[in-house]
Amino acid sequence: MTLSALVSASIPSPSISYIDIGPLRIHFYALCIIAGIIVAVLLTNRRLVKRGVENWAVIDIALFAVPISIVCARIYHVLTHWGFYFGAGANPWTALYIWEGGIAIYGALIGGAIGALIGCRWTGIRFWTFADALAPGLIIAQAMGRFGNYFNQELFGQPTDGWWGLQIDSDNAAFPPGLPADTLFQPTFLYEVIWNLLGAAVLLWVGRRLTLQWGRLFGLYLVWYSAGRIVWESIRIDPSDVILGLRTNVWAAIGGVILGLIIMFVQKRRHPGLEPSPYRPGREPGVEAPVQSQETDDFVDVSEPPTTVVAEGQATSGAPAK
Numbered sequence: 001m002t003l004s005a006l007v008s009a010s011i012p013s014p015s016i017s018y019i020d021i022g023p024l025r026i027h028f029y030a031l032c033i034i035a036g037i038i039v040a041v042l043l044t045n046r047r048l049v050k051r052g053v054e055n056w057a058v059i060d061i062a063l064f065a066v067p068i069s070i071v072c073a074r075i076y077h078v079l080t081h082w083g084f085y086f087g088a089g090a091n092p093w094t095a096l097y098i099w100e101g102g103i104a105i106y107g108a109l110i111g112g113a114i115g116a117l118i119g120c121r122w123t124g125i126r127f128w129t130f131a132d133a134l135a136p137g138l139i140i141a142q143a144m145g146r147f148g149n150y151f152n153q154e155l156f157g158q159p160t161d162g163w164w165g166l167q168i169d170s171d172n173a174a175f176p177p178g179l180p181a182d183t184l185f186q187p188t189f190l191y192e193v194i195w196n197l198l199g200a201a202v203l204l205w206v207g208r209r210l211t212l213q214w215g216r217l218f219g220l221y222l223v224w225y226s227a228g229r230i231v232w233e234s235i236r237i238d239p240s241d242v243i244l245g246l247r248t249n250v251w252a253a254i255g256g257v258i259l260g261l262i263i264m265f266v267q268k269r270r271h272p273g274l275e276p277s278p279y280r281p282g283r284e285p286g287v288e289a290p291v292q293s294q295e296t297d298d299f300v301d302v303s304e305p306p307t308t309v310v311a312e313g314q315a316t317s318g319a320p321a322k
Helices: 003-010 028-050 057-080 082-086 092-096 105-123 128-153 188-210 215-236 248-270
Strands: 018-021 024-027
Touching: 003 028, 003 092, 024 028, 028 057, 028 128, 057 082, 057 105, 057 215, 092 215, 105 128, 105 188, 105 248, 188 215
Parallel strands: none
Antiparallel strands: 018 024
């Protein structure tokens, strides 16, 4: 195949990554993330309702989990790309430019877990019940979010001569210097989209077939997603801190696989049966918490009123003498 034929058969990158509506600039990267969050919330709500949770209780949890996950995702990315934001000649303020891309999924998972713990405490829903219900929707949301990288022409892999290679504009800041302008790259965003959607199908099937509860389905999610990330991160060429010869996100993905296996093993040993309820004991809908004012004999005088008889004519409530 000639070079011209190869390029014509490759994957073109979008020519725009945002639209302007008056003074407002809307980045497609943000729209992809928002769309993923909406899909995850809808699917998680549907799965929780099937488990007996009140409809839309997931919103109460998402109000905590989503903002904290986004903040932690950005912090994780900045910490693992420190030189990019605080190195020589860098502009530290760009660490706040989240609309330009750069949020780390493992930071999002850490922040999301913290937010979900708070939200589950608030609603009374078991944390692991929520995590299992979330897993399929979460991995679908991650697939949708990867299209944001596609629009930004970022986080692609090594050069390739395959027909599925991804075109990157040579004037793009992420284009590696010294390579020909028509170089094609591994479309790691597409690899992850396919892997994640396949993972969602596996999670839905296994969860229904084996009735994985107590967080074991979420553990399987961690294993599946992280195993794919080990591969994608290994072929990406965007700048990243390296520890012992491996990119930081590769180490994070290895940790994700190990953590997922631990969750599945430990929770199976601790909880061999099924969850009795998606709610924590005493937090089921319709169960009223004890009111403190019901048992108040120690603090309120409940004795009989005095029965002293007042002699006639001695009462002070009569009309005064004139």
